Amino acid sequence: MPEREGPSGRLLLGGVWYFQLDEERTGEQRELPTVSDLTGWRQVAVPYVWNGDDTTRNRAAWGWYRKEFRLPEPPAGAPRPTLWRLRFLGVKERATVWLNGRLIGQHSGGYTPFELDAQGLRTRGVNRLVVRASTMRGPYDLSHWRFESRACRYGRGGWWNFGGIDREVEIRPVYGVDLERAQALPRLRCPRCPARLELRALLRNASRKPLAVTLHARVRAPDGRHVINEVIARRRLAAGERAWVEGSVVLGRAMLWEPARPALYDVSLTALGAPVVTTARGRAQLRRTAEATSATARANYHLNVGVRLLETRPGGILLLNGRPLSALGVSFHEDDPRLGSALGARERGWLVRRLRDLGATITRSHYPPHPALLEAFDRAGILYWAQPPVYQLSNGALNEAWVRRDALEAVRQMVEAQINHPSVVVWSLGNELALGDGRYAGGVGAGYERYVEAGVQLVRSLDPTRLVGIDRAAPEDPTRVWHPVFDLLDVLGVNEYFGWYRGRDSAAGAILDQFHKAYPDRPIVVTEFGAESTHEGPADRKGTYAFQTRYLLDHLAQFERRRWIAGSLVWILRDFRVNPDWTGGNPNQPTPPWNNKGLIDETGAPKPAYWELRKLFRARRGAARG
Structure with a gap:
């Protein structure tokens, strides 16, 4: 599989x-x-x-x-x-x-x-x-x-x-009973406090008779030394009935998941079902029958779960397991020059190996990636900023109730598909909304406001353990940074391309300071910054490898001076296709349809910026591990 x-x-x-x-x-x-x-x-x-x-x-x-x-x-x-x-x-x-x-x-x-x-x-x-x-x-x-x-x-x-x-x-x-979906959410009050796993399973009686179903959980610690076997729930299901059942397992002092030590608990859920007997004597026998290995219905579900604690502190500090987070990484697209988005195991493995070689501790994409990629991020200790494919919708679109419903359904699908992965730290509600109005970082309309309000409520109802955010395009006008609806979020993503599309490089730090002033207790992650590169040339000429290298290092230096920036994500790991006439702001030798902001070109060859960022990322990751 x-x-x-x-x-x-x-x-x-x-x-x-x-x-x-x-x-x-x-x-x-x-x-x-x-x-x-x-x-x-x-x-x-x-x-x-x-x-x-x-x-x-x-x-x-x-x-x-x-x-x-x-x-x-x-x-x-x-x-x-x-x-x-x-x-x-x-x-x-x-x-x-x-x-x-x-x-x-x-x-x-x-x-x-x-x-x-x-x-x-x-x-x-x-x-x-x-x-x-x-x-x-x-x-x-x-x-x-x-x-x-x-x-x-x-x-x-x-x-x-x-x-x-x-x-x-x-x-x-x-076989009679089905475990259609399963969720395991770690809960702990502090990094050294006892932890527990909240377990939920969507059971279905696929038979034509009522079943008494017992749900077992087997949890093995990352070191393999401690194993928990418990019955966590019992439920009677009518023929054809679906129902969520819940239970929990106490882990005690847990081994925590983090980039330096991505500890994973092995969780197996087993549902056993037995026919319901209506006599009093039959009901007394029911529990023993359902728990027996000879139960007439059986289903299994396997998960790998990481226990970690995400918290925010006044001043915009983001804590992972009690330590301030300052992650460095790069976003990606599922785009292979030959296969397109149909990546196989080889192409997925290449992507993860490149992220690890770079020393990235965080990554991001504009849509839920292949499930195997999330599993690989879990094992590699790479944080993931999750985002639904809700991209640059205009205020006019968001003012339509049915568009907001579709967008919220995309958010729901994302959370339900990725909820068990410890690498996921933020649920974003979308990317650069209102930019589609044709104005850079368009204003927040009534529909946009309703969407954020409903999205925050939806995500927190599905998963109270992670942070809710959104990816905003940084405006040039500092008076357009603040809007009250973003006070509902836990964290803000900011996409900034100052010195590339418009403005000067130094404006990046200034606009980020305005974000911090507007939201002083919200951590900020720079979710995008980058420059196109296709050829050799001087560092002051847009489109050259030297320009890209200088640009990225300059912006990273600005971010590093601001302790309330919890993460920085370069756009992007590898060049990808956008549209047939794409130039990406590159006045010198663009190569449509390719977005050339990658650290690696479409053929798989690293550009000079890759090696410079590799030094920086690896040094930072080594210091954090130490």
Whole structure:
């Protein structure tokens, strides 16, 4: 499996898939969900996006995927599954799914996993799975709303409009009871206080009879020496019922997760179900039956959990496990020149190795990345600033109630998908909102204000253990820094490009001082700063490697003098595609469609700035470890 965590029993639907591009969107008229022959289809291997190597069109379309498969035969005497669940780790941007000619579900949101019951699945014989992936966008799309005639009217955003099944597809059996989702949130009052794990599980009775379900937790300490086995919840479920159950496990003095020592607890949840007996005598027997290994229903879920404490202090200080945080890192995009967003294990491994080699202690992306990347950040001790694909929406868009509902749903999907990862320290509500008004760092309109209020409330209801923030474009006018709605946030992200797009380098520190003055008790993270580079030349010429190096070191020096800056994130690790006419403010030798602010170019070759920042990041990380 590409990801280590999640429900047990998953099988990868790899091997041969078939694909055809449908730019005219006539696939349903041609009966592609049900057709049996392979005329017009070609072989691909999923994950696969149809425009992975595209650098000119960025066109929105439909793409059709098809997979024939048989279920494995269970061993002799083994129980047969009650049902099977299809699991998609990511389909851009909207998925419609048919199984054996039957429509079984849809999903909107290309960056988060989803599951569907495999209705109409044949336990014997060949099954045909058909998926339509759509990258069609609209004028109020959350991330790709800009007008572009070449992209089927709309579809341009801050990154390439990749389309298709760009993450793996799995199928898993369910035996009577299912553990559909599980959450483990560490709680502790102080770094040396006793800790506990709050555990939640979404149980489902997939059988046709009532079940009495017992939920067990097994927690193994990072050193492997201490193991806890406890029953944490019991619940009676009617046939077909879903319900959240909750419990907790006391850990005592915990081994804490932090970049220098990313300690992970191994958590396994097991749900055991037994038929409900209605007689008094049967009820007395019920508990013993449900806890027995011969229970008629069983499900397992595995997690790796880190215990850490995030706190803010007056003066804008952010504490991780009681120590002031000053993280250095770089953001990233899932964009490979050949594969597009359909990164495999090799490409994901390259990204993590580069972050570790650089000495980064924090990273960020504009959308939830592949689940395996979050797991790797957990193991590597790299903090992650999480963000939904809510990008540069204008005030006009945010004034629409249904746009805000869509944006909040993207936030919900992000939190639910990433809540168990200790690397996640901040839930951002979006990036550079109101910048889409055509004014640099546009003002906060009524809809924008309502969105922040609702977003803060939603995130805190889902996860009270982390910080809530937002990524704001720094304005040139200091009078536009403050707005009362941002007082609701725990932390502020600031994107600043002074000395690149406009203004002078020295203005970066001045505007950050204005942010600190407006929000004196809010930690600030510089979530973006950077400069394009494509060629050799003098340090005073924009677009040169020397200019980029000087620019980044100068800005980092300004940040370091301000103790209330809890983190600094260079934009970006590697060059990526934006749109066919992108120049990125580079007046000298831009290379459309590539955003050339990367420390590494699109071929994978580090630029001179990479090596200079590597020295700085490694020295800072070594000092923190010491």
